[in-house]
Amino acid sequence: MRLLYEIYAIALYAYPRExxxxxxxxxxxxxxxxxxxxxxxxxxxxATARDLIITSIKERFTAxxxxxxxxSLAYATGIAVLLLAVGVTMVQAYVIPTSSMEPxxxxxxxxxxNKTVRNPQRGExxxxxxxxxxxxxxxxxxxxxPGDRIRIENKQVILNGERLVEDYARNLDSYVDSYRDxxxxxxxxxxxxxxxxxxxxxxxxxxxxVPEGDLFVLGDNRDRSLDSRFFGFVPQSNVIGRPWxxxxxxxxxxxxxxxxx
Amino acid sequence: MEPLTPPVxxxxxxxxxxxxxxxxxxxxxxRQTNDALQMGPGTLxxxxxxxxAAGLVEEADERPDPEMDDERRRYYRMTxxxxxxxxxxxxxxxxxLSAAKSKRVFA
Numbered sequence: 285m286r287l288l289y290e291i292y293a294i295a296l297y298a299y300p301r302e303x304x305x306x307x308x309x310x311x312x313x314x315x316x317x318x319x320x321x322x323x324x325x326x327x328x329x330x331a332t333a334r335d336l337i338i339t340s341i342k343e344r345f346t347a348x349x350x351x352x353x354x355x356s357l358a359y360a361t362g363i364a365v366l367l368l369a370v371g372v373t374m375v376q377a378y379v380i381p382t383s384s385m386e387p388x389x390x391x392x393x394x395x396x397x398n399k400t401v402r403n404p405q406r407g408e409x410x411x412x413x414x415x416x417x418x419x420x421x422x423x424x425x426x427x428x429x430p431g432d433r434i435r436i437e438n439k440q441v442i443l444n445g446e447r448l449v450e451d452y453a454r455n456l457d458s459y460v461d462s463y464r465d466x467x468x469x470x471x472x473x474x475x476x477x478x479x480x481x482x483x484x485x486x487x488x489x490x491x492x493x494v495p496e497g498d499l500f501v502l503g504d505n506r507d508r509s510l511d512s513r514f515f516g517f518v519p520q521s522n523v524i525g526r527p528w529x530x531x532x533x534x535x536x537x538x539x540x541x542x543x544x545x
Numbered sequence: 546m547e548p549l550t551p552p553v554x555x556x557x558x559x560x561x562x563x564x565x566x567x568x569x570x571x572x573x574x575x576r577q578t579n580d581a582l583q584m585g586p587g588t589l590x591x592x593x594x595x596x597x598a599a600g601l602v603e604e605a606d607e608r609p610d611p612e613m614d615d616e617r618r619r620y621y622r623m624t625x626x627x628x629x630x631x632x633x634x635x636x637x638x639x640x641x642l643s644a645a646k647s648k649r650v651f652a
Contacts (some may be wrong), residue, residue, distance in 0.1 A: 307594070310586075311590055311617060313568065314571065315615060317613065331583065332585055336585070339585065339587025342591060343587070466652070
């Protein structure tokens, strides 16, 4: 029977250290006394094993969450992790490095982006991975959805045959470029491969036709913007989300918590 | 006040008349309940730990039990708080019992 007692003594390691230190010796005494009085050894061992498994789990659990302070800490950590996980998947922060979206977005604007928006509509801003270099993130405005016909006449965007009213856009140059401002004209300068492809494949009757699965985007600062005119269509699968608000802007305190549209 | 769990209530009852060690408590609880409540050592000492923390019981001294071997055993006794608690619980059960009788679910 000595072996049995030793096995029980080892089994007591299932309990938390403090519990074992305080009650271990007494539990061994009880075990021996009960063993001596038990009419059936197998039934006694079964009942003891059951008791040991259930209560050691219970004691370990209480030991983990024993004080109110640790419990609050555990809850707080859990909530923080949850919020962080939700935040990282649904909202992301970006900073605006160029003037291509002025006057809507200024250099130094820190943006929160709603990442749940995957299908931006015409006239909405969109944040996307740049297809020529996926490590770069761009922000532009959606002008054309799949099937839309787009041309630019003397800086005026014509969408599906109608002049587009764009209160968000601005032109800084009086100079009229034969490509930038009369699109799709003849690009005298180098354009990205995707733009060259767009010009060779998707131009019909002097208009660009947006293919299925793509977006045509332009910067609001029309004369200072690298956009679909120069890098071609944006694959919808590259869309990260829609800008939601400026949470902070360096040098423009009045833009704090400004909703962007 | 929350109803006591059966093990806590019966441990308090076991200590109502005298100090007992762990095995003594188990034996008395088995007697009280006609062997219906057979606590294992984990259940017993888990309850005792919480009851010590709640001030329902306290440790008495360590001494051998004359009816058993000559090993020294830790004895436990009920505190005033424990006595008040077990009295309250017994009253609650008595009221529940008389309600059960008046509704003829119990002879």
